[in-house]
Amino acid sequence: MPASAITALQLLQWGLEVAATHGTAVAATSKIACEGITFTPLDTVAHPRIAKGILAANPGNFTHVMRGTDFTVAESPLVYDQFQNWLRMAVVGAVAASGGVAPFTWAFARSMTVDPAPDSFTIERRLSDGANFIDNEWAYCMLRTLRIAYAAGEPLRFSADGFARRIQGSTLTAAQALPTVEIPPAALATLKIDSTWATVGQTAVSSQLLSAEVIFKTGLVPKMTLDGRTDLDFTTYILNPEEVDLDVTLRMLIKTSSGQFATEKTAAEAAEQTLRAVRLNIAGTSSRQLQIDMLLKHALGSLQTIASEDGQDIVEMKFVGATDATNLLNIVLINTVGTIV
Numbered sequence: 001m002p003a004s005a006i007t008a009l010q011l012l013q014w015g016l017e018v019a020a021t022h023g024t025a026v027a028a029t030s031k032i033a034c035e036g037i038t039f040t041p042l043d044t045v046a047h048p049r050i051a052k053g054i055l056a057a058n059p060g061n062f063t064h065v066m067r068g069t070d071f072t073v074a075e076s077p078l079v080y081d082q083f084q085n086w087l088r089m090a091v092v093g094a095v096a097a098s099g100g101v102a103p104f105t106w107a108f109a110r111s112m113t114v115d116p117a118p119d120s121f122t123i124e125r126r127l128s129d130g131a132n133f134i135d136n137e138w139a140y141c142m143l144r145t146l147r148i149a150y151a152a153g154e155p156l157r158f159s160a161d162g163f164a165r166r167i168q169g170s171t172l173t174a175a176q177a178l179p180t181v182e183i184p185p186a187a188l189a190t191l192k193i194d195s196t197w198a199t200v201g202q203t204a205v206s207s208q209l210l211s212a213e214v215i216f217k218t219g220l221v222p223k224m225t226l227d228g229r230t231d232l233d234f235t236t237y238i239l240n241p242e243e244v245d246l247d248v249t250l251r252m253l254i255k256t257s258s259g260q261f262a263t264e265k266t267a268a269e270a271a272e273q274t275l276r277a278v279r280l281n282i283a284g285t286s287s288r289q290l291q292i293d294m295l296l297k298h299a300l301g302s303l304q305t306i307a308s309e310d311g312q313d314i315v316e317m318k319f320v321g322a323t324d325a326t327n328l329l330n331i332v333l334i335n336t337v338g339t340i341v
Contacts, residue, residue, distance in 0.1 A: 003129035011126040012037055013176045016340045022120040023140035023165055028173040030341045034076040042068040067166035067233040069138055075159040080288040080335040081179035090143040090218045093119040102336040103287035109330040112323055118142055126172045137170035142220050150186040150212040163222045165233045184284045192279040197327045200277035200293050205260050210251040219244035246294055246321035254313040261315050268298035289334040297322040
């Protein structure tokens with residue numbers, strides 16, 4: 001029997017598209033450091049039931065009416081030296097690194113008044129049995145959500161989902177490399193919670209945080225318009241502000257004296273609720289760092305849910321995005337890469 005595609009031989013790589021021509025496929029410039037990407041076709045076929053005197057549910061005349069793709073990035077270890085690509089697809093585009101030599105600083109601040117103009121990438125995939133290949137690519141890849149997960153005893157991990165144009169045949173760009181792979185342990189994370197953007201990062205929460213999950217909903221949506229596109233794919237992206245949000249979960253030990261549970265319960269129950277300026281920070285070697293600053297409010301009007309872990313009372317705090325009309329999310333990434341690769 002013929003050989004079949006072996007999952008371990010699969011290759012994923014990408015290239016940054018020109019911002020003025022989103023969706024024009026480009027050659028890859030690096031391999032993607034993730035555990036896998038699942039692509040789901042959205043190609044839609046109409047099944048008209050034209051009266052033909054035929055005893056069948058679908059009497060014929062099938063017609064393609066739409067093309068496109070959704071994709072999901074499997075939960076994977078976060079790699080400092082490539083995470084700027086995901087952030088440019090989700091938070092804001094055209095961000096350049098600062099610093100003449102390594103380490104370089106990438107600052108991603110989501111504006112409350114300006115289109116984030118995200119970047120799009122072309123993703124290439126090769127399926128292989130070691131001798132034979134199937135090469136495909138997807139242009140106009142952007143993210144709908146980006147998730148970062150912190151858990152004790154685990155690496156810092158991320159996952160994502162997004163949209164792209166329809167699947168196309170491709171020729172894999174040869175000789176691409178992975179970035180330097182340094183994966184931060186989640187145990188390096190620190191948490192600080194304050195009540196204004198001006199004071200974010202001042203008040204440490206010590207010996208309480210057990211795990212955290214940050215989900216950024218980008219608000220980016222593919223949009224079809226009637227422009228005579230023979231490929232039947234979406235024309236452009238739009239930003240739906242009603243979908244721009246943060247969904248944050250912090251699991252903490254409950255300290256009975258000077259603990260964050262009492263502080264957050266008061267904040268949740270306050271009139272209009274007290275704004276929470278939350279900073280999650282994690283650092284690695286060679287000055288590598290991922291710092292996430294967020295403005296949040298509690299999802300509920302009080303904190304009541306208490307569970308037990310290892311004989312200790314814990315609380316799971318749910319937050320949603322909030323803003324002071326200027327700030328919502330700012331992510332600072334420090335790594336050893338000065339350009340998009």
